[in-house]
Amino acid sequence: AQKITQTQPGMFVQEKEAVTLDCTYDTSDPSYGLFWYKQPSSGEMIFLIYQGSYDQQNATEGRYSLNFQKARKSANLVISASQLGDSAMYFCALCRIYNQGGKLIFGQGTELSVKP
Amino acid sequence: DSGVTQTPKHLITATGQRVTLRCSPRSGDLSVYWYQQSLDQGLQFLIQYYNGEERAKGNILERFSAQQFPDLHSELNLSSLELGDSALYFCASSVEEGDRFPTDTQYFGPGTRLTVL
Numbered sequence: 444a445q446k447i448t449q450t451q452p453g454m455f456v457q458e459k460e461a462v463t464l465d466c467t468y469d470t471s472d473p474s475y476g477l478f479w480y481k482q483p484s485s486g487e488m489i490f491l492i493y494q495g496s497y498d499q500q501n502a503t504e505g506r507y508s509l510n511f512q513k514a515r516k517s518a519n520l521v522i523s524a525s526q527l528g529d530s531a532m533y534f535c536a537l538c539r540i541y542n543q544g545g546k547l548i549f550g551q552g553t554e555l556s557v558k559p
Numbered sequence: 560d561s562g563v564t565q566t567p568k569h570l571i572t573a574t575g576q577r578v579t580l581r582c583s584p585r586s587g588d589l590s591v592y593w594y595q596q597s598l599d600q601g602l603q604f605l606i607q608y609y610n611g612e613e614r615a616k617g618n619i620l621e622r623f624s625a626q627q628f629p630d631l632h633s634e635l636n637l638s639s640l641e642l643g644d645s646a647l648y649f650c651a652s653s654v655e656e657g658d659r660f661p662t663d664t665q666y667f668g669p670g671t672r673l674t675v676l
Contacts, residue, residue: 474660476660476662478664478665480667486647486669486670486672487561487667487668487669487670488649488651488667488670489561489667490561490664490665490666490667493662493664495660495661495662497660534602536602538657538658538662539658540658540659540660540662541658541659542658543614543615543658544607544609544614544615544656544657544658545590545592545607545615545653545656545657545658545662545663545665546592546604546607546615546617546657547592547594547602547604547665548604549601549602549603550601551601552601552602
């Protein structure tokens with residue numbers, strides 16, 4: 444069965460420091476995609492970054508980067524230079540490719556608090 | 560703003576009632592997905608429509624149904640509501656079917672918060 448595990452229910456980081464949010468996944472599919480979404484207290488889900496299973500390089504989007512270690516089945520999100528507005532829930536999600544639809548399988552999320 | 564709209568934003572109703580949640584995808588997107596977010600189950604995929612046809616089904620209860628109309632907007636119907644149906648219901652959209660490389664990004668609407676009393 445496909446599964447996403449986020450082992451850190453909550454994390455604190457000092458403003459302007461970098462933080463790593465962990466995500467491990469379980470799938471036997473050779474082709475898949477990994478996503479990170481941010482959910483602030485207002486409730487909306489905001490797309491942050493995507494990594495394909497065949498991508499040779501780690502994905503980056505501004506202050507967000509993805510530390511993709513395929514052999515370890517991990518896709519950790521790194522946020523550099525944390526800002527107060529980064530305080531939110533962060534979800535890692537898996538999409539199975541060539542598998543009848545693009546449903547996302549989500550982890551339980553990590554609540555990040557940025558301290559001034 | 561993702562470009563995905565959902566109405567209503569909040570919905571309070573009683574057990575046994577029926578409600579309809581509405582979603583308009585981003586312009587040009589053909590796929591619509593419905594997700595339920597609750598405290599005990601987390602974020603769960605319910606159902607996907609692609610260009611009017613059902614594409615994938617998840618853990619959707621028989622009391623729930625959905626459809627996608629010719630103008631691509633979608634509705635999620637929840638009937639015989641129970642207390643446990645209280646949740647945040649998200650609609651997301653993507654350009655294509657979502658399971659091909661390069662993978663489509665799903666953009667989420669603001670959600671409809673359903674409270675069943």
